[in-house]
Amino acid sequence: MNEIAVFFLHGLAYAGLLFLVSAGLTLVFGMMNVLNFAHAAMYMLGAYFSYSIMLRMSGQIWVSLIVCPILLFIIGALIERFLLRKVHANGHVAELLLTFGLAYIITELVKWYWGNYPLAVNVSGFLNGTVQMMGITYPIYRIFIFLSAIFVGLVMAFILYKTRLGIILRAAVNDSETVNTLGVNVPLVFMGVFAFGAALSGFAGVIAGPLLSTFPGMAHDILLDAFVVIVVGGFGSLGGAVVASLLIGELQSFGVLLFPKLSIALMYMLMAAVLIIKPSGLFGEEQ
């Protein structure tokens, strides 16, 4: 019983991390129709920035949580302004290939600067402790991951559905030309969306560091999981990302417990099943 509870909580923690990564991915995809292959590389960059900062801050994560998303926001804005916008006219394939190339460059630069080996990130303060509940001892940090995912999800939902900015964003998705003529600077909005997606990936990277440690393969590992999340949840759907993250997180966690040999394939089987039954994903709109 206790074992099941522990694995359930592990699943929740990973689901939180998956949501943080896939929320930015699905936001950029839904808004700009750009599938950002560099998203996971930016997440890794966030994790490594955070490693360097926390090394100097004696393991305090709070500085990283503020500084890294800002750094990634700037990087994202620059990428959108000076690279992505230029190839936009060449169509979809060019945009995908550009982010693909960027993913390679970022990954290699990270290996170059920080080395091609795992670096442990030690968090200090009360987050490093454990908590007693329901008869089990559980690390606080994993609960913190889940709570920050809920926090980010709520903030995103609030911005998208309750503010004027959210209305502009959702309108720009449907008909960017009309929104442009109404006096909204649509290119600036898109730049902001891409930069915000990058900032989210940086935030997720900071959160992931102490859990998974930072290593050059971390981008590749999470990218595929995040892709599966947005396929299962439905492209561009925030609610879908929530549900799919929970599904995949728990599936990964219990998969290791119940079918250790099949654990990797389980996620893809779920994806294939969703594709056969509902090709647009659980919460996706029909294309």
Next chain:
Amino acid sequence: MMKLKTNSYVVIIVLFLLGAVMPLVLRRYNLFMLTEIIIFALYAVSYNLLLGYAGLLSFGHAMFFGLGAFVAAVSIIHIPGLTLVSAVIISLVITTIAGFLIGGLLLRHKGAYFALLTMAFNALFYAVATKWHSVTGGDDGLSISRPELDLGLASLSVSSVSSFYYLILIVVGASIVFCWYFTHTAMGKTVLLMRENEERMKFLGYNTNISRLILFTFTGAVAGLAGAFYTLHFQFVSISAISIDMTTAVLLMVFVGGTRTFWGPILGAFVYIIFQNYLSDITDRWPLFMGLIFVFMVLYVPGGLSQTIVSMRQWFSGRTGTHGNGPAQTEET
């Protein structure tokens, strides 16, 4: 098909003859590399039929390449006395079936959705290859010894570098020519028109979904063929053959060569393999350069090298020349 320009055939024959004298000119190491180039040229051509001709961006072409490679290796190991031809045919049959099933599932999606789904399926294949240790050898890969070529009347040994090169030149070269021929058939034209104006094709009564599925299956089978010869060439197959890196490799070849001509990807394979061999000798940061080339090409040379060559040739109008290796042909697509 009578309308095909006769000088296309002349170019093909000249390239084959040029290929035939290569073992006399090149050193053993370079001949080995040329064999690799021809195999990857077939892989790149199959990918370009998807990307350049049908406008389908797949991030999972390595699943067919790797499947072909592994099926060839596994069947050679587990079926005693299997001939080279049978091993290749088994690969071809299995990748055709896989292409048909996966195409049926994924082709309902378009654009970025399709790209993402193909990548996820590639990851599934990779995961299976990594985990199914008893069959695929997992991280260790599989070593095979190349079977003899049984021609019915006589059995030829293809163990030497030059004899295997000739086999590849003839068989893989012919497959490339067949792909080129395919683009000139009614089916090939259908695919091209579909990319340009699918609505109109539908109004004209074509079932575009079936055409797309046939093309996807065909390109999957051709990639599987290239994979089978890849195994036979290196006499070894590792999980890198089915990894996303192998998809990236073909994407880069096709993109560097250019998607707008049939021969562009062949040129791309040529440049890529040589470049990679030299770069990996001098630096460990090969993927960094790959990424930089990618970004540079997307930003400044979206048409690829073949487009640059075509424009240059139009500039120096009157001058003609052939570029690249293997049976290549300039044409407007």
